[in-house]
Each structure stands twice: as structure tokens, then as C-alpha cells.
Amino acid sequence: MATCPAPDAGRLTSRERDVLTLIAEGLGNRRIAERRRISPSTAGMHVSHIPAKLGAETRTESATIAPTGED
Structure with a gap:
């Protein structure tokens, strides 16, 4: 399984x-x-x-790979 670079959620407004x-x-x-x-x-x-x-293909993928700050 290939690894993806970490999403850069800091680029989001x-x-x-x-x-x-x-x-x-x-x-x-x-x-x-x-x-x-x-x-x-x-x-x-x-x-x-x-x-x-985020380098994602879909909105759903975006939601699964990016931290939302809710832990």
C-alpha cells in the first residue's frame, strides 16, 4: 500500500x-x-x-484525511 503525503490542512482558509x-x-x-x-x-x-x-479526489476523501481539530 502506497503512502500519501500528509494533508496540508493549513492551506485551507x-x-x-x-x-x-x-x-x-x-x-x-x-x-x-x-x-x-x-x-x-x-x-x-x-x-x-x-x-x-488537500490532494484528495473527493469531498468524502477530504473529510477522512484531514484533521478537523475536533479530538
Whole structure:
């Protein structure tokens, strides 16, 4: 099994880290938008940036590889 470099969660903005926590809770873009009182398209934009910054393929993979700060 190949090892991946550690995710660089430090590259995420504070809003992206917040959104990542909500993704880890299983929320979709609409629910993220409602929770954070932002538009669904803005939520989607944050969600789309996260995997690229973490070197992940999907939002789900992002949630599993990145620490969210909730221990």
C-alpha cells in the first residue's frame, strides 16, 4: 500500500476548515449553506476548493484525511 503525503490542512482558509467539519458530519452543500448562512453556490465553491488543496479526489476523501481539530 502506497503512502500519501500528509494533508496540508493549513492551506485551507478558516471558512474551508469550518466547511470541512460540516462535510465530515455528512452535510451536503444546501445544509452547509443553511448552517453557515451563506448561499448554496458559495458553499459549493468552498467545498470544491477543499479536495484540491488537500490532494484528495473527493469531498468524502477530504473529510477522512484531514484533521478537523475536533479530538
